[in-house]
Amino acid sequence: MDNKTNPRPSLLVRYLPILDWLPKYQRTWLRTDLIAGLTVVALLIPEGMAYAQIAGMPPQTAFYAAPIGLLAFAIFGTSRQLVVAVSAVIATMSFATVSLIAAPETPEFILLTAALAILAGVISILAGFLKLGRIAQFFSESVLTGFITGLALVIMVKQVPKLLGIEGGQGNFWERLYEIIIHLPETSLPTLITGVLCLVLLIALEHYFHKIPAALVALVFGILISIIFGLEARGVEIVGEIPAGLAPPKWPAVGLQNWWLLFPGALGLALVNFAEAIGPSRSFAATHKYKMDPNQELIGLGAANFGAGLFQGFPIGSSLSKSAANDRAGAHSQMSAIIAAAVTVIVALFFTQFFYALPEAVLGAIVIVAVSGMVKLGKIKRLSRVRQSDFVLAIVALLAVMTFETLEALLISVIVSLFALVLRTSQPGLAVLGRVPGRLIWNDIRRYPENQTIPGLLMVRPLNVVFFANAEGFREAIITEMTSSPVPIKAVCLDLGATTDLDVPGADMLTELAEDLHRREIRLMLMHVITPVRQMLDKVGAINKIGPENLFIGPPEAVLEYLSSQSDAAGILELLRSGASSAVTLLQAGMSTAPADRQAELAAIVESLEKEIT
Known part of the structure; x- marks a missing residue:
């Protein structure tokens, strides 16, 4: 082969990591990758439908977004254990962005959400090609901890009305909490019992039987009690019919003005998405001793979101819980994600009718338990003991998310991070x-x-x-x-x-x-x-x-x-004694440039030091 053609395969491998790991794939890995893929699906299906609702999208859109996201990241990403599919944080940010432009649950809202995923994907891909993989370092970890914790609390308070069977209201955390309190007398007892039972089941399984896919068990349990006790007739809201099949690729024609309106949210979404993914990616790479490329991770995340939007889904991101489950199940490579994508497609094609009787309260319970792990109050409390300035940054970000719109809170968090960076580096230590x-x-x-x-x-x-x-x-x-x-x-x-x-x-x-x-x-x-x-x-x-x-x-x-x-002869001798024989060479080199009246003095020091060494 001509030498001029040699660089081309390496360039392909660089931007298509699957060309590197797939030819090296070992048959012995298939069993554990299969188990890991099925484990991911067990978490993905119930959480996917729940997170779709967080994004203001129909449940079936999770089946559009997740498989293409899993497949795209397996092709373009370098992390072998990271699962890129539905994410509560990204779904919340998606809703916050699109709801400013269109009313939820409308055709326009669905189109704009798909457009947001595409735009966030393009931004991530460009950032990867421009080698901006270090950009997450400018997002203080303390600020990110506060931001994610606040976002998790907002997500949880949004799910409480589903558990109570009451109106949820709109607004920030405090406004939603107020709405819940004033509507408490309207609580639906059957809905409350269903939600509480699922919460107890989920918490028990998470604590005592953590190897069992708690979300999947809760989903099946919810469907069974809904059918057995006729919960729909008792006023309990259910998911209803979920169309079978997959959506065809479709470019969202939303108009140039709407693309510009979506841009700030897409930029913030891409930043948070990468900041969330890079930590687990590095951890997995260090544990399993392989190389992870931050710039290629950006491209992988971008490709996953671009694909999710193109197939009429919603923005997606890394999932720490599903990634950890994937790793614990023994995933050796991205093949586990490909298997998870294939199984999700099969469910979307042939089994969506089984979710008809699923109570909304069950999805609410699944979300609350899933995002509870994102509430890092203990970590924030530790910051107060270790470094007060980091504690203040975390609290500012947390309160910003709970008080303002998500994008405004993100802007505040980024500004606070940059201000803290400049403040620290400007101190003349x-x-x-x-x-x-x-x-x-x-x-x-x-x-x-x-x-x-x-x-x-x-x-x-x-x-x-x-x-x-x-x-x-x-x-x-x-x-x-x-x-x-x-x-x-x-x-x-x-x-x-x-x-x-x-x-x-x-x-x-x-x-x-x-x-x-x-x-x-x-x-x-x-x-x-x-x-x-x-x-x-x-x-x-x-x-x-x-x-x-x-x-x-x-x-x-x-x-x-x-x-x-x-002319400090004693000082020179003490210095050279500290450096042993190498110091003699250093001094001899310096003699050649010394003034003539000092060369004899330096020569005497060298002679004295050489005698001492020998």
């Missing part, structure tokens, strides 16, 4: 470095008071990246350390090891610092300057101000140069 006794290692003297500093040399390290928001703060912090020193400072050595990038204000600050220190007859030295930082310093003229001779590889070279400039 500065570590004063000292040498570990007897070793050529320097670290923070505040953490290690026994470390030794060199009189007259202030060695400091910024604890954050130096950029426009903290540049002036760093300069002031360095000046403060100088002026508070008990001995006069003759040189400042700045360790830029933590600075992987430098903007113009940061580089200008170092130029101004060099000029300021020069006026005070104090030398500025830099060490651990990586190439991009040095290039920026060159562009703004800082290297000329500082002097190229004042750039050093690390502390030993910088300290040796300082001691040599001060």
